Amino acid sequence: MRRTSRDIRTANRYGVLRQIIARSPVSRQDLAAATGLSLATVATLVGELLALGLLTEVGFEESAGGRPRGLVGVDAGGATLVGVDVAETRVHVELFDLALNVLDRADEELRPGESAPEEVADHIARAVRAVTGRTRDGGQEAAAVPGSPGPPGAPERSGRGDGRPVLGAGVSVPGQVDREGGVSVHAPRWDWHDVPLLRLLSERLPDHPLHLDNPLRACTVAELWSGAARGHGDAVVVSLGTGVGAGLALGGALHRGATDSAGAWGHTTLALDGRPCHCGNRGCVETYVGAPGIVRHLRDLAPGSPLFRPGDQSATLAALARAARDGDPVALAVIRETARFLGAGIADLVHLVNPEIIVVSGWVARLLGEELLTAVREVVARRAPARPLAGTEIVLSTIPTNPVALGAATFALERHLSDAGAAAAAERRRGGARPAATPRAPRP
Amino acid sequence: MRRTSRDIRTANRYGVLRQIIARSPVSRQDLAAATGLSLATVATLVGELLALGLLTEVGFEESAGGRPRGLVGVDAGGATLVGVDVAETRVHVELFDLALNVLDRADEELRPGESAPEEVADHIARAVRAVTGRTRDGGQEAAAVPGSPGPPGAPERSGRGDGRPVLGAGVSVPGQVDREGGVSVHAPRWDWHDVPLLRLLSERLPDHPLHLDNPLRACTVAELWSGAARGHGDAVVVSLGTGVGAGLALGGALHRGATDSAGAWGHTTLALDGRPCHCGNRGCVETYVGAPGIVRHLRDLAPGSPLFRPGDQSATLAALARAARDGDPVALAVIRETARFLGAGIADLVHLVNPEIIVVSGWVARLLGEELLTAVREVVARRAPARPLAGTEIVLSTIPTNPVALGAATFALERHLSDAGAAAAAERRRGGARPAATPRAPRP
Missing domain, CATH: 3.30.420.40 (ATPase, nucleotide binding domain)
Structure with missing residues (x-):
């Protein structure tokens, strides 16, 4: 629970990306003003996010009497994220671009009595495959929900994520969740106790990282990033x-x-x-x-x-x-x-x-x-x-879409950023090839 | 309310000093383990605290198969801190060394009806001068409380702070306090509204920085640093x-x-x-x-x-x-x-x-x-x-002494550290003479 240097780097990475999503396209100078971080810190973080393929350079703006400022934006045509809201009677899944705009949706009904962990995991996997376009492992493509094209004005609307990489999927299940262990500790509605849901899902969805959490925390993170x-x-x-x-x-x-x-x-x-x-x-x-x-x-x-x-x-x-x-x-x-x-x-x-x-x-x-x-x-x-x-x-709340699915996808984005940060740090320790992020003497 | 890089540096400085106070003498390696910070970050922070005169090098310990590790400890014979607990019927003041051991105490009674801000400020100033040994500005030396020698085993017991510099005094007053403005917003007992207490105290105690806060926050910080x-x-x-x-x-x-x-x-x-x-x-x-x-x-x-x-x-x-x-x-x-x-x-x-x-x-x-x-x-x-x-x-709580006075003194220590940090940062920006703390490209 102590904040370590890595926590702080991760929190800063979140904060900068959050502001880029809100303001895209935006200059590093405006990001520094919005986050309270120094321009040099923002430049380093933006460099990392560019190297991770989450951002693109999108041109320049004139600054008053200086050289033009480079603008960066989220690479909304790049990778995708999945958010899963498992509620009492249905599984609702949404596919997002990296700016957290909805690209596609799918639903699976949970009929009364369908409460065995394997059954629920099957429904989740089928709905996730429906939006990611991955139909192997024997799953049927579920019908995407018609008439729900996401918020107006979103630039990317492929209708499907086919071919675009999925950075991760966040899954929200009701009740007490052990996030680290990927376990549904207690879900009263289904009388679940210590169900290893993440393992069941990983068997069915082996192609991308999966993260478990609960609806309250998903809603909160959705408001923090997008609300x-x-x-x-x-x-x-x-x-x-x-x-x-x-x-x-x-x-x-x-x-x-x-x-x-x-x-x-x-x-x-x-x-x-x-x-x-x-x-x-x-x-x-x-x-x-x-x-x-x-x-x-x-x-x-x-x-x-x-x-x-x-x-x-x-x-x-x-x-x-x-x-x-x-x-x-x-x-x-x-x-x-x-x-x-x-x-x-x-x-x-x-x-x-x-x-x-x-x-x-x-x-x-x-x-x-x-x-x-x-x-x-x-x-x-x-x-x-x-x-x-x-x-x-x-x-x-002003979030126009399902906040639980949005928050679950946001957890997947957060985890991708923090895993990528840990990998970059490990590479730096090995004396890797990223000189711009190689501190000789880290500062407090 | 956003955490900036400076907040984080300040929080890390607090965390390292807190562990040095708890473990003194201690090696940088043990501090890194206790705080979760990197050894390089700890070394930088310890260097800053040594430069501020808060620590001393106190020898070496053998490490397993390496060169001896340097040990640092709090400079308990150096500067002092003052904590003031203004309660409803009396003012209680304690003088502390930098390891937050009590060196001296003084009390002033507030008689019924003595509730004018100037009267209360006079009592506070008199009690503070009693423990700091500063009797100019016309104040009388109040009698130190006998029979209260502080916790056993504390190494420094000068009985007075005479001649030792006072880094600052924290003052806790009941009720709602505007800390930044130094104002008692509302103290129901005395029917105070928007009393500029810090200004009244600064006129009476011009020799060291003063900080205002309330008893709940003082108790909390006392538990965090010393409890x-x-x-x-x-x-x-x-x-x-x-x-x-x-x-x-x-x-x-x-x-x-x-x-x-x-x-x-x-x-x-x-x-x-x-x-x-x-x-x-x-x-x-x-x-x-x-x-x-x-x-x-x-x-x-x-x-x-x-x-x-x-x-x-x-x-x-x-x-x-x-x-x-x-x-x-x-x-x-x-x-x-x-x-x-x-x-x-x-x-x-x-x-x-x-x-x-x-x-x-x-x-x-x-x-x-x-x-x-x-x-x-x-x-x-x-x-x-x-x-x-x-x-x-x-x-x-296991704090054996007055937690409000301890917490008030701790606020003065925190403020000294954060002001010193801000001054060091300003010096770095001017290209000052502290090369070990001059980041060319600050890291996130």
Whole structure:
């Protein structure tokens, strides 16, 4: 958990690439200003990223009274990345270019009862092969999802990644994950315990590196690289779904904690002795602001409401969201009650973490949108002192695509950068052929 | 809030000096192993610390089959540091050597009604002059506290800092502090708002740099440099007094947050709609585990208890602690009730932050000691999942002296190191005379 020189080099490499993705094309001088690093450090890092084939030189801009400045951009026509969102009832896969634009998508349904690790691994592998165009190993090409061409204006749209190298695939699975070991430690939905998912996947997808993590951390990294948290030192990403979490992005990097399980905010206590939670405790944040908790607010406030869609909490919340936008008093009361708890929980994050920005993400937040956020901001303003609150924005996620798949692909990009950095360092130690990156006496 | 190259150099300088203080005398090789930095980086940093006069070369140790390794240690006979703990009823000042051993102490009482900023500043200045031996500017020498010779075995014990240079003084004042501006933003006890305390102190103590901060952050930095958090990547320092807080030490450095107010854990919500808090909300952690909250548990459980010392909460808690150690059932019930809330709050920190260690500090923790900690660990074990909990130790602070004064002096040491680093960097940019630290092309 200590930051070593290599961690710092890796973090700087991430920071520079993140800004290049955001600003492409961009000069080294503008990157130095955006990252706070020296121009010489930026030049070295850009040289490494060019040597790794992640960037291209894309021309020059005039500088005021000096020689023209070279511009670099992400090589969006080069290699690709895969992001896999394994949810409870389906596997969703997206293929990305190196600027993290979506090139292609594929889905596989997980039917009820299909919960054996090998079955789930088969579905994941089939969907990944569908987007990478690799159909050997006996897999069928799954149909790409039509009508989902990615964000407008993205320059690269091959429709497939055929022939383009895949730098890696990130796989997000729900529950507790041992990232280093590639193990699903506990996935309650399928009653998985210590499933070696990465090994099962490597057998099926031997052609590129694979990385395992969980949805909360994927969402957080997606916001850090491509969303509202980019450029902020300290950010919290509150994820609202059936489960609830708060990913911490501190100093520009994901805070993982001692056992890689930081962010379990859904099981912090908001009302000791309150609503029972499936975790065995009472009054957890999740019981009041997760999807089932919000449905329960509706049941408590209006037991016979026509907003209920029995057995379908997503449809119930969608009906609630529509009714709230139409000014329905019951729906607005449910939003207010949810905001009373969510606002208290977010005020707690302001008190404890004092971040620059809190990004509210997840499908529940997407449905309830600004109606919920406006009510939450009012509660937070009543509860948190002026000084920390003045430094904290509370915003909805603006990522237009699936943030979990995006974050999973981002993990694959991060890992590629850090592995490449380690390889370059090893080459330097052997006295390798990259003089521009051969420090005689490394500086602190 | 972004980490720049200079932040990283400063953090590395802190990390190396912290390990030298812990292990003195120590070889550069052992420092590289302890910090995770490269030997070359450690050698550069040790060179800088030697040039700053903070270290001395103290001989050699034999290495296995190589040339003897040079050992360095802190120059404990050199410069000194001052730490000031301004509490509600007294100013406590300690003088430290560079190994952070206490050399001398002085106290000034703040009488009821003595709350004008100028009066408090006069008391602080008088106590500081008492330990630094500087009596000019008309100040009287205050009597050093007898019978408090500092921890046993400390090599330097001049009894005074006379003649030794003072690198700086750190001053901790309660409440909200604007560290950069040197302003006490709000100190409720004295009804201070935006008091420019650092300016008032600089007028009275013009001879050395002064730094303002608050007790929670001072305690946290004391644990990080000299206490149980040293050597841990992620730590939380829970401070229990009349007020309550949780300082976050993440990645080996204090996490300050966007407006320098992170750690206000005492005002996070443990029981929405619970006990009223002076902050205007209800159910804050502080209302259940701060000193007045514990006294209230006693009143709720045993209204006529002989443990009460009317009007004196410290004496009541001391009586409670003695009774608990003697097995008194009422005292034990109060400890259990306190632990029920404190354990839930600490389990929340395990869930959200997932630190390697939680250090419980402050005068309430010192009084109730292992009786409280044992009960807390049981509650946390029931509430937090096995995986994060397995990675987290929960311990009492082991700092034997005043942690606030120690932390305040540590801030002065940190600031000296970072100012010296900035000056060295400026000298390098001017092409100065320190070739060993002149990077032509800084590395990432």
